[in-house]
Amino acid sequence: MRKLKLVMVGNGMAGCRTLEELLKLAPDLYEITVFGSEPHPNYNRILLSPVLAGEMTIQDIILNDLDWYAENNITLHTGKTITRIDRRARKVVAADGTTAEYDRLLLATGSNPFMLPVPGKDLPGVISYRDIKDTDEMIDAARTHKHAVVIGGGLLGLEAANGLKLRGMDVSVVHVMPWLMERQLDRVAAGMLQKSLEKKGLKFLLERQTAELVAGESGRVAAIKFKDGETIPADLVVMAVGIRPNTGLAESCGLHCNRGVVVNDTMQTFDPRIYAVGECASHRGIAYGLVAPLFEQAKVAANHLAMYGIGRYQGSVTSTKLKVTGIDLFSAGDFMGGSDVDEIILQDPAGGVYKKLVLKDNRLVGAVMYGDTVDGSWYFQLLKDKQDIQDIRDHLMFGKSNLGDTGHKGANNAASLPDTAEVCGCNGVCKGTIVKAITEKGLFSLEDVRKHTKASSSCGSCTGLVEQILASCVGGAYQPADSNSKAVCGCTDLSHGEVRKTIREQKLLSVATAMHFMAWKTPNGCATCRPAINYYCISTWPHEAEDDPQSRFINERAHANIQKDGTFSVVPRMWGGLTTPDELRRIADVADKYKIPTVKVTGGQRIDLLGVKKADLPGVWQDLGIPSGHAYGKSIRTVKTCVGAEHCRFGTQLSMSMGVKLEKMLFGMWSPHKVKLAVSGCPRNCAESGIKDVGVIGVDSGYEIYVAGNGGIKTEVAEFLCKVKTDEEVMEMSGAFLQLYREEGYYLERTVHYVQRVGLEHVKKLVVEDEANRKALYERLLYALQGYKDPWAERAEAEKASTVKREFEIIEV
Amino acid sequence: MEAEVKTPEQAIGTWKRVCLLADIPVLGSRVVRSSSGDIAIFRNADNEVFALHDKCPHKAGPLSQGIVHGKTVTCPLHSWKIQLEDGVAQLPDIGCTRSFSVKVENEVVFLNV
Numbered sequence: 001m002r003k004l005k006l007v008m009v010g011n012g013m014a015g016c017r018t019l020e021e022l023l024k025l026a027p028d029l030y031e032i033t034v035f036g037s038e039p040h041p042n043y044n045r046i047l048l049s050p051v052l053a054g055e056m057t058i059q060d061i062i063l064n065d066l067d068w069y070a071e072n073n074i075t076l077h078t079g080k081t082i083t084r085i086d087r088r089a090r091k092v093v094a095a096d097g098t099t100a101e102y103d104r105l106l107l108a109t110g111s112n113p114f115m116l117p118v119p120g121k122d123l124p125g126v127i128s129y130r131d132i133k134d135t136d137e138m139i140d141a142a143r144t145h146k147h148a149v150v151i152g153g154g155l156l157g158l159e160a161a162n163g164l165k166l167r168g169m170d171v172s173v174v175h176v177m178p179w180l181m182e183r184q185l186d187r188v189a190a191g192m193l194q195k196s197l198e199k200k201g202l203k204f205l206l207e208r209q210t211a212e213l214v215a216g217e218s219g220r221v222a223a224i225k226f227k228d229g230e231t232i233p234a235d236l237v238v239m240a241v242g243i244r245p246n247t248g249l250a251e252s253c254g255l256h257c258n259r260g261v262v263v264n265d266t267m268q269t270f271d272p273r274i275y276a277v278g279e280c281a282s283h284r285g286i287a288y289g290l291v292a293p294l295f296e297q298a299k300v301a302a303n304h305l306a307m308y309g310i311g312r313y314q315g316s317v318t319s320t321k322l323k324v325t326g327i328d329l330f331s332a333g334d335f336m337g338g339s340d341v342d343e344i345i346l347q348d349p350a351g352g353v354y355k356k357l358v359l360k361d362n363r364l365v366g367a368v369m370y371g372d373t374v375d376g377s378w379y380f381q382l383l384k385d386k387q388d389i390q391d392i393r394d395h396l397m398f399g400k401s402n403l404g405d406t407g408h409k410g411a412n413n414a415a416s417l418p419d420t421a422e423v424c425g426c427n428g429v430c431k432g433t434i435v436k437a438i439t440e441k442g443l444f445s446l447e448d449v450r451k452h453t454k455a456s457s458s459c460g461s462c463t464g465l466v467e468q469i470l471a472s473c474v475g476g477a478y479q480p481a482d483s484n485s486k487a488v489c490g491c492t493d494l495s496h497g498e499v500r501k502t503i504r505e506q507k508l509l510s511v512a513t514a515m516h517f518m519a520w521k522t523p524n525g526c527a528t529c530r531p532a533i534n535y536y537c538i539s540t541w542p543h544e545a546e547d548d549p550q551s552r553f554i555n556e557r558a559h560a561n562i563q564k565d566g567t568f569s570v571v572p573r574m575w576g577g578l579t580t581p582d583e584l585r586r587i588a589d590v591a592d593k594y595k596i597p598t599v600k601v602t603g604g605q606r607i608d609l610l611g612v613k614k615a616d617l618p619g620v621w622q623d624l625g626i627p628s629g630h631a632y633g634k635s636i637r638t639v640k641t642c643v644g645a646e647h648c649r650f651g652t653q654l655s656m657s658m659g660v661k662l663e664k665m666l667f668g669m670w671s672p673h674k675v676k677l678a679v680s681g682c683p684r685n686c687a688e689s690g691i692k693d694v695g696v697i698g699v700d701s702g703y704e705i706y707v708a709g710n711g712g713i714k715t716e717v718a719e720f721l722c723k724v725k726t727d728e729e730v731m732e733m734s735g736a737f738l739q740l741y742r743e744e745g746y747y748l749e750r751t752v753h754y755v756q757r758v759g760l761e762h763v764k765k766l767v768v769e770d771e772a773n774r775k776a777l778y779e780r781l782l783y784a785l786q787g788y789k790d791p792w793a794e795r796a797e798a799e800k801a802s803t804v805k806r807e808f809e810i811i812e813v
Numbered sequence: 814m815e816a817e818v819k820t821p822e823q824a825i826g827t828w829k830r831v832c833l834l835a836d837i838p839v840l841g842s843r844v845v846r847s848s849s850g851d852i853a854i855f856r857n858a859d860n861e862v863f864a865l866h867d868k869c870p871h872k873a874g875p876l877s878q879g880i881v882h883g884k885t886v887t888c889p890l891h892s893w894k895i896q897l898e899d900g901v902a903q904l905p906d907i908g909c910t911r912s913f914s915v916k917v918e919n920e921v922v923f924l925n926v
């Protein structure tokens with residue numbers, strides 16, 4: 001079959017990203033030809049600023065070198081500008097006469113810098129700031145000339161001014177507005193920014209209008225004259241006053257344009273054979289000028305070019321970050337405030353910190369931060385997710401890390417970290433390694449950084465820090481994916497929510513059928529998606545779905561915790577932390593018989609036997625005769641109790657018996673992540689109910705129930721759910737809450753993250769307020785747990801059966 | 814199915830009968846104790862069998878306990894992905910664990926050690 005012909009005009013960031021996405025989906029569908037006006041392969045335009053500042057070289061910022069085009073059989077014409085599109089003959093014609101025919105055409109022509117229409121704008125020494133040529137010209141001018149004037153106090157102008165200053169020029173920034181970056185900053189933040197830039201030696205002329213650029217004797221620009229008559233010397237003038245979508249070519253062939261080539265949600269123009277992406281495209285009236293939205297567009301365009309026909313681009317919320325080393329500034333959304341919004345402001349001019357959060361109807365709609373931008377990505381995420389923040393409103397301003405972010409104390413400001421600082425404590429990755437990978441490999445997303453450096457890929461507690469490093473390297477081009485639409489893993493484009501929904505709606509009963517139905521891209525998934533699908537199947541269809549041991553992590557397969565040396569640990573169940581002399585004796589005997597090296601009391605009120613050989617596990621279980629503690633599972637773990645009214649002089653409720661009842665009820669419950677409970681007999685709370693997935697605190701008149709606490713990676717205090725009177729109500733309420741979490745939680749999302757995502761109000765509505773729904777949830781939980789057999793007893797029992805034995809037995813040769 | 818003998822060094826070893834194909838779970842593994850240390854034998858969804866030294870090139874994790882997908886096993890300790898055919902770690906991780914020749918004849922698995 002003849003391959004289809006795809007021609008791309010404009011060899012820039014949006015276009016090449018589209019090709020990359022397309023090649024991932026349909027590597028052989030097209031014969032691809034690319035035309036680019038610039039004499040270079042695709043490079044990372046946003047890093048021109050660090051190049052100008054002398055922090056990087058052109059070589060560092062190439063994204064796709066010539067080999068990449070060759071390897072993918074792409075015919076590349078650099079230095080050739082397309083001047084004509086013949087839509088009837090379906091071909092493009094370049095200025096030098098080169099032609100190419102197409103079946104599909106992709107326009108990615110970017111934008112043109114806007115030049116102020118003042119006398120002298122065409123003089124030598126007057127330039128814009130857009131590409132490698134401009135950057136080279138600025139670097140040259142800095143060698144031979146003294147006075148630079150940058151017109152425009154926006155993002156681009158300031159980055160240009162900063163670079164020129166670092167290269168030794170005397171730099172003035174001229175801006176018509178009363179403050180800098182007025183589209184991204186409010187007046188206070190802009191004032192602070194101006195002050196720190198002045199400290200770096202930049203000069204500012206605000207509210208000035210340029211009248212004329214004046215030539216010197218050599219014919220090169222020599223001065224700039226303002227409308228108020230003042231003149232200052234200028235032998236380099238950089239205009240950074242805005243960009244205009246580059247639509248000349250599209251208009252000349254009759255494509256509908258309106259401040260950009262008009263496209264629909266599939267990035268298709270009015271001619272169905274022609275697509276447009278990037279700064280030249282106008283989608284729902286907006287032409288974006290930042291990379292992140294362009295990448296989203298690229299993904300959608302590629303999907304349609306690959307003829308998959310799914311995916312719609314629905315517009316983007318953008319955020320901004322200034323790439324001037326030493327200055328931390330972040331803004332997102334609608335931050336100017338107004339009459340129908342609330343503002344939370346933190347202002348510390350002496351400390352150089354300013355933060356403003358703009359709230360509307362309990363959602364974050366805008367944020368400006370100066371000096372301390374650690375939480376920028378978190379706020380941006382809240383904003384994009386439109387998350388209800390009512391419950392966290394009182395500490396929202398203090399950021400995500402205000403509560404015990406363990407392991408990174410004193411190091412949560414990426415910009416000030418030295419290259420040698422350890423960012424990821426789990427994998428020992430330093431800041432320098434991360435920065436190097438981002439710049440050399442052209443990474444833009446957290447996933448990419450995880451893949452290439454391993455940073456933030458284990459416990460995840462350094463994610464914020466890594467995101468911040470990413471943002472400081474690539475600026476606004478870094479956009480955290482919103483958690484609701486992120487793909488489960490590389491094996492699919494579907495999100496956790498979509499996978500769950502499909503499994504429910506289509507009644508998919510096994511991992512294999514689910515992957516088949518959802519057209520998984522890999523033959524049997526991977527270690528990330530398979531356990532998730534398996535959980536979704538068994539939790540959605542209890543007693544019907546087939547549990548696949550090979551899709552479970554080894555701990556759940558072997559019913560024990562794997563250790564660093566390949567041995568296992570065994571934690572027998574102690575209901576509510578209670579044991580008996582007889583059980584203790586058996587534990588002691590087992591430890592002796594199997595020469596178990598370590599016996600330890602765990603943080604969960606029970607005993608851990610560590611260092612057991614896999615082959616010994618069935619024997620250990622048999623001899624113990626105690627049920628599994630599930631210390632290894634994404635499942636119910638422990639119900640911690642205090643002594644309570646049984647013995648304690650302050651006790652108001654029988655906390656031990658309440659705890660044992662809860663633990664027995666929940667025995668064998670698989671969940672998106674592990675689940676821990678605690679019951680305390682009085683508000684002194686000796687069982688630490690405040691940091692549990694479900695925490696129960698006895699009071700004189702009954703019990704208070706708290707949910708979604710977490711004592712792990714990031715300590716989170718549980719939130720009050722409701723108060724009840726009887727033991728039965730505690731069981732029903734906690735059971736219903738946990739069932740809701742089991743049905744709605746994403747795999748590996750603990751209750752705290754689940755509740756943060758859906759909002760406590762949602763939970764209260766379905767569990768506390770709606771009695772019928774609560775009872776239904778509770779019933780579904782009890783039904784799912786019905787007849788659950790202790791896996792250890794089952795194994796010990798079936799020990800003689802060869803099918804079970806074979807997994808644990810070593811073959812000798 | 815018959816796996817090829819990979820290198821002359823390995824060819825010097827002898828073929829030893831290990832177990833039946835049915836003794837290895839699909840998308841699972843078994844551990845074989847040999848004079849050259851523990852060897853993990855894997856079976857994938859296409860009933861192909863592979864053998865690797867049961868030590869991850871990262872920190873010696875037992876690869877036999879990992880999750881098998883495609884022609885890869887994910888190490889249970891820190892999730893390195895090791896290719897079953899040659900024992901090479903997938904990028905960005907760098908490392909390699911020794912692989913052994915295996916073949917299946919009449920549903921019987923043989924290992925060259």
Ligand code: SRM
Pocket residue numbers: 561562563564569571600601602603604605606608631637638674676691692709710711712713714750
């Ligand atoms: C054995 C024990 C430590 C001890 O000796 O006390 C333990 C051991 C492990 N914990 Fe833990 N945790 C133990 C109590 C805790 C507690 C305290 C508690 O339960 O009261 C916490 C904080 C409370 C909480 O979970 O909210 C705790 C928070 C974690 C976390 C962080 C979870 C989080 O969502 O932030 C992990 C990592 C994970 O699960 O992803 C973890 C993971 C682990 C793993 C399973 C790591 C792993 O994947 O291999 C450890 C297994 C060690 C091994 O080689 O067997 N462990 N771990 C404790 C077992 C308790 C039990 O009887 O079941």
Ligand SMILES: Cc1cc2nc3c(=O)[nH]c(=O)nc-3n(C[C@H](O)[C@H](O)[C@H](O)COP(=O)(O)OP(=O)(O)OC[C@H]3O[C@@H](n4cnc5c(N)ncnc54)[C@H](O)[C@@H]3O)c2cc1C
Pocket residue numbers: 009010011012013014015035036037038045046047048049080081082083108109110111129130131156159246249277278279280288289290291292294321323474475476477
């Ligand atoms: C100095 C600088 C710093 C920036 N910093 C950031 C930042 O921190 N964060 C951020 O998100 N964004 C930043 N941007 C913006 C970002 O670089 C652009 O949004 C992005 O590059 C646009 O991609 P594009 O593919 O649409 O256009 P481009 O990357 O401009 O690519 C278009 C290409 O098409 C070529 N072309 C045009 N017409 C034709 C034709 N007729 N024939 C052949 N070729 C043609 C052009 O020469 C150009 O190479 C910055 C931009 C600059 C200049």
Ligand code: SF4
Pocket residue numbers: none
């Ligand atoms: S037991 Fe828990 S805290 Fe201790 S090293 Fe293991 S995971 Fe970390």
Ligand code: FES
Pocket residue numbers: 869870871872873874888889890891892893
């Ligand atoms: S030991 Fe295998 S990944 Fe660390």
